[in-house]
Amino acid sequence: MEDKQQGFATFGGPVILTLVCEVATRALKAVRYQKFNVHRRLRPEGVGGLIDRYLTIPNLQDGELKPIAPLVEALRNERLLDRVNQFNNGQSYLLPMAFPEGSPMHPSYGAGHATVAGACVTILKAFFDHGWQLPLGKDEATGRYIAYEPNADGSGLVEVLLEQPLTVEGELNKVAANISIGRNWAGVHYFTDYIESLRLGEQIAIGILEEQKFTFGENFTMTVPLFDGGARQI
Structure with a gap:
């Protein structure tokens, strides 16, 4: 009979769609707190600007920009700075960005897109057969x-x-990754913004699922696959 029954108020379209929207708003609030109240991480564009000034204005190297000297040396050792400078015909150490207006004005970590993607995808993995091929x-x-x-x-x-x-879990993970990595390609986030924000969104979704379980009349468990390869049972 399992293929002749469908959920509605529980385990059906209304509750799943509502939860996907709800975790999106919760994820944005949580990541906003991390941005402004905890980390305040400088955007890649800002770091690039500091590196360019360090290399093009020598009298700043022993002054206000001295703290970034180890970063500049690390990039020199990887020959990245030489490649960028050659690309720019020796005029600049900056690279073009996808957004002509530059990065958003709020801090880099966490990434709002990645946090929302991680939360929404986790809800879908919880309710659907994530192992389906x-x-x-x-x-x-x-x-x-x-x-x-x-x-x-x-x-x-x-x-x-x-x-x-290919499985449902794998395809959902791809959706979350593509949304998140797209912001990295644009030059407004770091890789760690992407991966750690996915995990933040995942934890937000799991917390909401644990709360929601008490509102269901049915006795059930959910096994949710995690981005790190583990699983959480609710």
Whole structure:
């Protein structure tokens, strides 16, 4: 009978959609607190500006910009600064950004997009069969699963062969990662903003699910897969 029944007020569309929206607002409030009341991390754009001034205005190197000397040396050792300077024909150590107006004016960590993505995806993984495998075709010669990915210039799709099938959990994790990493590509966040904010959103969603369980009449448990490969039972 399980394929002939559907949830409604509990385990159905209304409650799932409502929770996805609710965790989004909670995630934004939580990450805003982390931004302004705890970390106040400088945006990559700001750090880039300090590095450029350090390298182009020598009399600042032993003054107000002396604290960033270890960072500059680390970048020199990786030859990143040489590559950027060469790209700019020796005129600047700055790189272009996706946003002409620059970074948002609020601090870098946590990342609002990543926190909301982590929270919403966690709700979906809790309510849906996260281990369900997408119905992919198989390559007759190798027996591997057939999937598709963009070609090098993004103009079309090319076939790839996978050892393991795609799952609901994996695809939801991709959604969260793409939303978060897109902000890194734009130059307004660090990698750690992305991964730690996903985990922050995940914990917010789990906390709400634990609270919501007491409002359900049914006796149930949920096993929620986590971004770090573990699981949490509610």
